[in-house]
Amino acid sequence: MDLMIRRREFLKIGTAAATVSAAALKPAIAREAREFKPGGAGYSPLSGTGREAVATACAQCVSRCPAIGYVEEGRMVKVEGQPASIRTAGKLCARGQASVNLIYDPDRILYPLRRAGKRGEGKWQRISWKEALDDLAGRLKKLRDAGQPEKFMFHHGWISASADRLINEVFLPTYGTGTVVNQTCLGQGARQAAFQLTWGAHEDNWDFANTRFVLNFGANVLEAHTNHVALARILATGIAERRFRIVTFDVRMSNTAAKSNAWIPIKPGTDLAVALAMGNVVMNEGLFRGEGEAFLEFCKVTPRNDATVAEKVEALKAHLAPYTPEWAEPISGVPARTIRDLAIEFATAKPACVLSSRAVSSNYNGVDTERAILLLAAITGNIDNPGGRCRAVVPEWSYPKGPQDRPPTRRLEILNGFDGAVSLPINGVGHQVLKMIKDGRAGRPEVYLWYIYNPVYANGEVGENIDVLKDEALIPFTVAVTPFYDESAALADLILPDATYLERYDFEDGVSPSQVPEYYLRQPLVPPLGEARDFKDVCCELAERLGIPLGFKTGEEFVSKACQMTPEVADKAGGFRGLTKAGVWHDPGAKPAYYGYRREISNEEFKTSFLTEGVIFDEEMGVYWNWKKAGVASEAEARRVGYRRTPGAHKGYEAQLMRERIFIGFRPDRINKTGYFELYSAVLAERGLPPLPTYRPVPEHAEMRAGDLVLTTYKVNVQTLSTTQNCKWLTEIYFDNAARIHPTTAREHGIGDGDRVRIKSKVGEIETTAKWSHSIVPGIVAISTHAGRWEYGRYASKRAPFGVDDAPFDRLKWWPTNGTHPNWVIPNSPEPVSGQQRWGDVVVTLTKA
Amino acid sequence: MADEREIGGRESEEVCPAPGRREAIQALAGGLAATVAVAAATALSAPPTEPAPRNGRGIQYGMVIDVRRCIGCHACTVACKSEFDVPVGENRSWVEYVEKGEYPYVGRSFLPRLCNHCSIPPCVYVCPTNATYKRPQDGAVVVDVGLCIGCKYCIQACPYEARFLNPITGAADKCDFCLHRVSKGVAPACVSTCVGGARIFGDVSDPESEISKLIASERVTVLRGEMGTLPNVYYIAADHTDSIDARRPEVRQVEVDNHRRRKHWR
Ligand code: SF4
Ligand code: SF4
Secondary structure (H helix, E strand, O other), rough: OOOHHHEEEEEEOOOOOOOOOHOOOOOOOOOOOOEEEOOOOEOOOOOOOOOOOEEEEEOOOOOOOEEEEEEEEEEEEEEOOOOOOOOOOOOOOHHHHOOOHOOHHHOOOOOOOOOOOOOOOOOOOOOOHHHHHHHHHHHHHHHHOOHHHEEEEEOOOOHHHHHHHHHHHHHHHOOOOOOOOOOOHHHHHHHHHHHHHOOOOOEEOOOOOHOOOOOOOOOOOOOOOOOOOOOOOHHHHHHOOOOOEEEEEEEEOOOOHHHEEEEEEEEOHHHHHHHHHHHHHHHHHOOOOOHHHHHHHEEEOOOOOOOOHHHHHHHHHHOOOOOOOHHHHHHHHOOHHHHHHHHHHHHHHHHEEEEOOOHOOOOOOOHHHHHHHHHHHHHHOOOOOOOOOEEEEOOOOOOOOOOOOOOOOEEEOOOOOOOOOOOOOOOOOOHHHHHHHHHHOOOOOOOEEOOOOOOOHHHOOHHHHHHHHHHOOOOOOEEEOEOOOOOOOOHOOOOEEEOOOHHEEEEEEEOOOOOOOEEEEEEEOOOOOOOOEEEHHHHHHHOOOOOOOOOOOOOOHHHHHHHHHHHHHHHHOHHHHHHHHHEEOOOOOOOOOOOOHHEEHHHHHHHHOOOOOOOOEEEEOOOOEEOOOOOOHHHHHHHHHHHHHHHOOOHHEEEEEEEEEEOOOOOOOOOOOOOOOOOOOOOHHHHHOOOOOOOOOOHHHHHHOOOOOOEEEEOOOOOOOOOOOOOOOHHHHHHHHHEOHHHHHHOOOOOOOEEEEEEEEOOOEEEEEEEEOOEEOOEEEEEOOOOOOOOOOOOOOOOOOOOOOOOOOHOOOOEEEEEEEEHHHHOOOOOOOOOOOOOOEEEEEEEEO | OHHOOOOOOOOOOOOOOOHHHHHHHHHHOOOHHHHHHHHHHHHHHHOOOOOOOOOOOOEEEEEEEEEEOOOOOOHHHHHHHHHHHOOOOOOOOEEEEEEEOOEEEEEEEEEEEOOOOOOOOHHHHHHOOOOOOEEOOOOOOEOOOOOOOOOOHHHHOOOOOOOOOOOEEEEEOOOOOHHHHHHHOOOOOOHHHOOOEEEEEEEOOOOOOOHHHHHHHEEEEEOOOHHOOOOOOOEEEEOOOHHHHHHOOOOOOOEOOHHHHHHOOO
């Protein structure tokens, strides 16, 4: 009762603006019209005739939602959701709905192109695939023959599960290069590192369907997320039906914040302080008792693995003691009272779900922000439980592994950033790669090929990226694999026209919100336009030409073999044929995966089946592990070196000894941690970093001068990073990304609403338009990452060098601007633990242009 | 009353204008007052146990948009674009954003928009060629592209800015409730993809339909009810703050925005 009153008071007097619309109305009650089918069939609006329906999957963003494509007389006309999907329940977002725009982009590249003038000059010559691959295969062969396969550098963005396996796990290792760069560091790097350190999983799921309270640190679930439609639909329903309250911390009022019961403005880069202060409240007020206490059995909180729960409680209390809400208030701008009330609400909701996102972890203190948020979930028992934060459940595909008699791969040491800058670059530091090439001390690639990636535009420091890519002395040969002429393709020597995702086969492994895995495929709706080819097919051909056949000839064959090899799909989903027909499959009898860590190895099991060939016990870590699975040469060696120091030992992890009992625990993913939920990270301690989540302010923020502002970037609901601006139906909705500034801040800088302004950082400057906004905290300037393109076709930019006339549609383009890209002023700067790019804490100055 | 609802009978299933449509429209106009009464009766006092006899009652398709569920995602906007390949710059369906208040007391709400398929449709009355008409068989207001001369009277007459001149066909264009889908038993494209599950489509004159039950049990509103157009698109929990409010000097901070507005009304 007391709590209820305080909660109400809080809503009235907190700094938060409760979005009243949600609070004043009665909850929605589930009611769905049953008179009409939700989808799954399509008809021509002109003739009324049925359209051919093909089960497939969207790839406009990393969520990769199951979908159905509709084809009319050989032309793809529409993409809709897959009603049979347990992930999306037949919904697609605006981006997915605009997929049609991609295939028929009038500025699409339809033929292989070779640079004709100087690099970047924009002169091109159309060549045949034979010429293109002769050239590329010739270069790759030369490198390989010279024993330098690592000089072939492959860089990719979000790619499908099957492309990842085929290219990263079969083709490139068979060829011999390990110089492979991904873009994890641009988005989820800090979160993933925190996950890998703490609970092994590298993705999580938020169980909105069963929760009672949602505490949100900056996640914009309703607009952009790595599992967007799946989570947004359940969150939206939960909010409307008042199944829970949701409170959102953010520097700006995203649509998610707007739909929340309260938006709590917070200073950028300070979520860590608030999360720690909430932990302080939970511990001091005894709110960990019950579920939290029970979960602490499974947590590592001190250097000792056999600490009692009482000892763990004491250790946490001591560690969190300085982090009082009163301490966090001046740092974060969130009133101590609000922090305290929310901590109590979170801890007593049972279950409650805490969210976090790139927005709070792409800062200087990103990894510890995420770890502090995990700590909060742990001490309230909200981990891997119904209604809490769970380890993600995805389908587990088996697939052909290619030739196994291959030598170990070689790599250039340019993937993890400069020496000492990043302590634990588990997922690579891709945004430093061009800098390292420029530096040259760790070697340079001869051939740089990028795929579904735009290195110039996607990273910070655009100017430097262009300089490096343009310089033939630094990188002798550049290859862009893309359907569209983007800012990086403009700097390639060779462009290979890729198939769009609606023209190829893939298997996929998106996260299930219901904790039951869903298997699904992507299949082409139409053959690739022009001479475009799926890059998976191209890799198969390259391998043949290099004399290292992979054992399958096309992406389709690879996917079809994966269906044969994956037991669930082969036995229950009808294999490749069954799955291409149905599109999706899940086991209707499967139970949602919760509490997997609690499975105990009984004495009986231990004696009879647990200690199989190769399983040994590591005293130091309390880990049972299989040295054979970990790839160690002999048991003697495994015992001598031990689990902690054996590279890749985590691959052999079996179970964890937890004070006399053996549990499956939290299986490590990339690092040799224990099977405990490691609030105390021995891996970090070893590197001289604070083992428990610890507050460290953003150093640049401490040095800010009067008038300096923090630049923050964000995403919106109708664009995906740098990939969708050529979709006319999306770009006409969102084409401009004016700099949003609080009116008070604007006035202090003498800037009126709509004025042209100059934003400057230590690496560059941009000119853009200021837009006053009341839905943003003072002292910052917010610019979305979706605009300001100078290539990518007529809809994204004003240029269309390969375009075909699309009259009478061309004259209909009406938007007067394409906005300004913020990355010109954002340094490529790694978060010091994981190497995550720091998008969120850049210091800038703002002046009238 | 039942007679008044039965505008023009419902035998005819064809999409093209049928002879006798004019009469139907006149009947409809004459029945204004009565229709209002029926609408009120449906909403307030229809006894759930004793459904009104269906025979002799026309289908009236309608939509409920439950704004509590809407997340402003524009999936509906784009689904509609792709369903009909609507030219750039125009929309049959779109979402308005209403942002109010001063920091930190701010709120944002969404207002999905489409043709209201009014029971008293001003666009129909002004059309000189009968190209725009209200279908007797289901109450959808549609445009016969073949008959439309592009005079834009209807575009002016519509109080909801629901219509536009299609730059490709040269004819008036707007939402038609996806009749090509609905006639095959499939929900309209916007309904089908609505991420929040905010859109419910159905026959508002059938008391047993889900949409009727929803209208009966919730506080619903329509847009610009004072115009007497009797919209068949109902809203739950809509914020009706509009650009008129935004211009009121005593209302300090209101912004109504969407891309359609930016193109046409700025
Ligand atoms: S969330 Fe991503 S994958 Fe799903 S429909 Fe939208 S763009 Fe496509
Ligand atoms: S699709 Fe649904 S939730 Fe999204 S904007 Fe449209 S009505 Fe709202």
